[in-house]
Amino acid sequence: MGDTKTRILDAAETLFAEQGFTATSVRQLTASAGVNLASLHYHFGSKDGLIEALFERRLQPLNRERLALLDALEKRHRGGPIPLPSLVEAFVGPPLRLSSASSEGGERFMRLMGRAFSEPEQHVAQIFLSQFKELARRFIPAFRRSLPHLDEEEVHWRIHFMVGSMAHTMAHASRVSQLLERCCVPQDPEQLLARLVPFLVAGLESPRPAGVEEAVP
Amino acid sequence: MGDTKTRILDAAETLFAEQGFTATSVRQLTASAGVNLASLHYHFGSKDGLIEALFERRLQPLNRERLALLDALEKRHRGGPIPLPSLVEAFVGPPLRLSSASSEGGERFMRLMGRAFSEPEQHVAQIFLSQFKELARRFIPAFRRSLPHLDEEEVHWRIHFMVGSMAHTMAHASRVSQLLERCCVPQDPEQLLARLVPFLVAGLESPRPAGVEEAVP
DNA sequence: GATAAAATCAAACGGTCGTTTGATTGAAAC
DNA sequence: GTTTCAATCAAACGACCGTTTGATTTTATC
Numbered sequence: 001m002g003d004t005k006t007r008i009l010d011a012a013e014t015l016f017a018e019q020g021f022t023a024t025s026v027r028q029l030t031a032s033a034g035v036n037l038a039s040l041h042y043h044f045g046s047k048d049g050l051i052e053a054l055f056e057r058r059l060q061p062l063n064r065e066r067l068a069l070l071d072a073l074e075k076r077h078r079g080g081p082i083p084l085p086s087l088v089e090a091f092v093g094p095p096l097r098l099s100s101a102s103s104e105g106g107e108r109f110m111r112l113m114g115r116a117f118s119e120p121e122q123h124v125a126q127i128f129l130s131q132f133k134e135l136a137r138r139f140i141p142a143f144r145r146s147l148p149h150l151d152e153e154e155v156h157w158r159i160h161f162m163v164g165s166m167a168h169t170m171a172h173a174s175r176v177s178q179l180l181e182r183c184c185v186p187q188d189p190e191q192l193l194a195r196l197v198p199f200l201v202a203g204l205e206s207p208r209p210a211g212v213e214e215a216v217p
Numbered sequence: 218m219g220d221t222k223t224r225i226l227d228a229a230e231t232l233f234a235e236q237g238f239t240a241t242s243v244r245q246l247t248a249s250a251g252v253n254l255a256s257l258h259y260h261f262g263s264k265d266g267l268i269e270a271l272f273e274r275r276l277q278p279l280n281r282e283r284l285a286l287l288d289a290l291e292k293r294h295r296g297g298p299i300p301l302p303s304l305v306e307a308f309v310g311p312p313l314r315l316s317s318a319s320s321e322g323g324e325r326f327m328r329l330m331g332r333a334f335s336e337p338e339q340h341v342a343q344i345f346l347s348q349f350k351e352l353a354r355r356f357i358p359a360f361r362r363s364l365p366h367l368d369e370e371e372v373h374w375r376i377h378f379m380v381g382s383m384a385h386t387m388a389h390a391s392r393v394s395q396l397l398e399r400c401c402v403p404q405d406p407e408q409l410l411a412r413l414v415p416f417l418v419a420g421l422e423s424p425r426p427a428g429v430e431e432a433v434p
Numbered sequence: 435g436a437t438a439a440a441a442t443c444a445a446a447c448g449g450t451c452g453t454t455t456g457a458t459t460g461a462a463a464c
Numbered sequence: 465g466t467t468t469c470a471a472t473c474a475a476a477c478g479a480c481c482g483t484t485t486g487a488t489t490t491t492a493t494c
Contacts, residue, residue, distance in 0.1 A: 004441080022239040026482060036443055041483060043441090117385070157412050160389070161382040168334070168381025194426050195374045202423030203416040210411070221471080243452060253473055258453060260471090 005043050007033040012054050017112040021051060021124055052127045055116070058098075058109050059131040065094045070138055081145045084201045091139060092166045092196060097189045114171025117163070143204075150208055162200050169196060222260050224250040229271050234329040238268060238341055269344045272333070275315075275326050276348040282311045287355055298362045301418045308356060309383045309413060314406045331388025334380070360421075367425055379417050386413060 011033035015024045026047055030037045044050040069090035073082045098110050116128040144155050169192065228250035232241045243264055247254045261267040286307035290299045315327045333345040361372050386409065 020237075020239065022237065025480075027480080036441095038444090038484080039442065047482065154412065158416055161386065161413060161416050164383070164385025165378040165381040168384055169378065172377070195371065196378060198423050198426045199375055199378050199420040203420035206415050206419030209415045242450075244450080253471095255454080255474090256472065264452065 004033075004035050004039050007035055008040055008043065008050065009054055009057060012050055013108045013112055016051075016054070017108045017115060020115060048123055048127075051124055054112075055127055055131055058113075062094050062098065063131060063135050066090060066135060067138060069094070070142060074142070081148065082142055084146050084205055085197055087139075087142055087146050088162070088197050088200050088204070089193070092162070092200070093193055095166070095170060096193055096196070110170045111172075114167045114169075117167035117171075147204060154208060158204050161203065165196065165200060221250075221252050221256050224252055225257055225260065225267065226271055226274060229267055230325045230329055233268075233271070234325045234332060237332060265340055265344075268341055271329075272344055272348060275330075279311050279315065280348060280352050283307055283352060284355060286311070287359060291359070298365065299359060301363050301422055302414055304356075304359055304363050305379070305414050305417050305421070306410070309379070309417070310410060312383070312387060313410055313413070327387045328389075331384045331386070334384035334388075364421060371425060375421050378420065382413065382417060 008030065011029055012024075015029055015032060026040050027037060030040050040047070040050060044053055070087075073086055073090060077083075095110065095113060116124065140155070140159065143159060144150075144152065147155055147158075150158070225247065228246055229241075232246055232249060243257050244254060247257050257264070257267060261270055287304075290303055290307060294300075312327065312330060333341060357372070357376065360376060361367075361369065364372055364375075367375070
């Protein structure tokens with residue numbers, strides 16, 4: 001079961017992932033966790049404080065892992081361009097792998113992260129994005145080195161597209177799109193990566209698009 | 218100004234896109250539209266009824282346009298495989314072009330559509346997805362014909378990835394990701410397409426990934 | 435075993451939520 | 465001018481929201 005704090009965080013991951021942040025009430029949350037209503041505010045101060053703690057608990061080790069992978073890649077290639085598949089893997093691999101069976105509760109957090117990317121509420125988005133400053137500072141130059149045929153703006157856009165595919169996959173991996181009238185097939189994260197990474201690599205390294213004027217500074 | 222019904226729909230597009238469905242109250246909505254609180258329920262029955270009407274108003278002509286483009290392409294290529302760039306354009310072009318200045322209020326609806334793809338609330342998602350049955354029935358076989366080197370499951374996954382990039386771009390086009398510490402550059406939809414389509418085409422037509430077992434029926 | 439701090443509890447706070455009511459308006463139909 | 469009916473209005477409905485209170489229980493310290 002674990003202590004109250006953990007039980008609240010676990011319940012919050014599940015419910016926020018299923019229903020969103022605003023649609024989940026603290027009453028429903030504490031009831032689901034089997035704790036008293038007031039203990040949420042005792043431990044986290046507010047609902048927003050809970051959301052913040054929730055992201056920190058998972059995102060900090062996650063992004064540390066991504067940066068460690070990037071460190072290793074940069075060391076191995078001595079600051080030169082990193083092969084794109086490895087670089088993409090280092091970026092999308094850790095979050096997608098969180099869905100593995102071993103990391104208990106990982107899948108629900110993966111869905112939650114997918115949600116957070118498209119969360120309209122400003123405060124949630126801000127909490128979420130603040131966890132990525134360091135990640136962007138390190139990964140963007142790496143992508144630029146690995147995509148020398150593209151200017152800065154184009155690299156930014158392609159990273160944007162990549163994040164979109166990743167977030168959408170994380171949010172809806174368990175139901176590979178009702179659009180397609182397919183029943184849900186739970187996916188091994190390694191197989192998911194084996195499909196996603198080549199798709200992204202091909203898109204990222206495709207030639208510079210015609211018909212887009214160069215950025216003027 | 219327009220009549221009450223239209224004013225509510227317009228205000229709903231703006232507020233839902235900015236704040237999400239659950240976070241926007243009917244009071245805030247009717248106040249923003251400059252109409253009486255009760256008129257929302259008079260014209261739409263409920264908040265959910267409004268959401269449904271909101272999607273129908275835009276999605277019906279939008280998907281009709283997509284299908285018309287597909288019709289034209291299939292006719293031109295006599296049922297044979299359609300060149301991938303044209304097919305992708307027919308799929309992602311109409312929604313992204315909704316942001317053009319001419320179609321008033323299009324941009325806010327584009328953001329709203331991006332939101333709806335990742336809306337946790339079941340009812341909203343269901344309303345939204347019901348608009349796409351016909352679209353999937355027509356576009357999936359077309360993609361299969363244009364991607365003969367891929368099996369059915371891989372095509373489904375790649376369409377899934379494509380939808381992710383599209384939805385993320387629609388939801389966050391105006392702020393090309395705070396992740397990248399870039400200030401917002403409002404984008405001409407044609408330039409946006411000139412970037413997105415080649416990215417998606419390259420990803421879609423990349424070779425069949427290794428390490429993924431064939432689907433067994 | 436007394437003391438102090440940390441944690442849990444039932445109960446209530448003021449507000450806002452989506453929705454409903456019943457009266458009132460305005461324009462068309464006769 | 466009367467009737468009719470769709471549309472708008474102010475006001476209120478009960479339910480639920482996030483948060484706070486103050487008493488009570490548990491846990492650790494001496």
